[in-house]
Amino acid sequence: MNFYIITLFPEAFDSIFASSILKRAQETKKITIKFINPRNFARNKYKTVDDKPYGGGAGMVMKVDTILDALESISPKPHTILLSAGGKRYNQKMALKLSKKKGLAIICGHYEGTDARVEKYVNETVSIGDYVLTGGEIPAAVVVDSVVRLIPGVINKASLETESFSKEGFIEYPQYTRPEDFRGQKVPKILLSGNHKGIENWRQKHSKKS
Numbered sequence: 001m002n003f004y005i006i007t008l009f010p011e012a013f014d015s016i017f018a019s020s021i022l023k024r025a026q027e028t029k030k031i032t033i034k035f036i037n038p039r040n041f042a043r044n045k046y047k048t049v050d051d052k053p054y055g056g057g058a059g060m061v062m063k064v065d066t067i068l069d070a071l072e073s074i075s076p077k078p079h080t081i082l083l084s085a086g087g088k089r090y091n092q093k094m095a096l097k098l099s100k101k102k103g104l105a106i107i108c109g110h111y112e113g114t115d116a117r118v119e120k121y122v123n124e125t126v127s128i129g130d131y132v133l134t135g136g137e138i139p140a141a142v143v144v145d146s147v148v149r150l151i152p153g154v155i156n157k158a159s160l161e162t163e164s165f166s167k168e169g170f171i172e173y174p175q176y177t178r179p180e181d182f183r184g185q186k187v188p189k190i191l192l193s194g195n196h197k198g199i200e201n202w203r204q205k206h207s208k209k210s
Helices: 010-017 020-027 064-072 092-098 116-121 137-148 157-162 196-206
Strands: 002-006 032-036 079-089 103-107 124-127
Touching: 002 064, 002 137, 010 020, 010 032, 010 137, 020 137, 064 103, 064 116, 079 092, 079 116, 079 137, 092 137, 103 137, 124 137
Parallel strands: 002 032, 002 103, 079 103, 079 124
Antiparallel strands: none
16 A cells, blocks of 8 residues: 655654554555655745735645645545544544555645645545644554554454454453562453453453443
């Protein structure tokens, strides 16, 4: 799968994409991640990518022309999402749907956001939660991470089937490892019993509804 991240700050992703599962997925050619900087498509010598909002107000708005030029530099055009506070709430179901795409472009907003006309050129607008961040780089990393782990061959299939949100509305059951007794807190006896049916029943009972 090919990821294209349209961002003014590609360096923000350096440590996240160069470690753990995301690093291995790139090394094994399961994914590629490319960065496209709208500043490279600026229309003047000052590399201007933002401007004052029409109607007045604080802050600056990212320009539609530079963002669209950046997006249209990708061929063929991939499925595209715009990260915005006004978008659909992102969830595991969306991550699974996106993991089946051949390519995914993610537009990272910044400053006071992007010109509203950008929405006409994307497939969907997405928000990772009801709070304000300084830019779309952190949400973009969240989307990439959640999608990559669902691509076949990236993570053991059995692990995916039992983790949180793999079943609609449920969060994974509690997990324990050594030591068996830590400061008086003991691992539930059923998990030490070897009774596979009993363990399965316990896990189902203790799966929390989200």
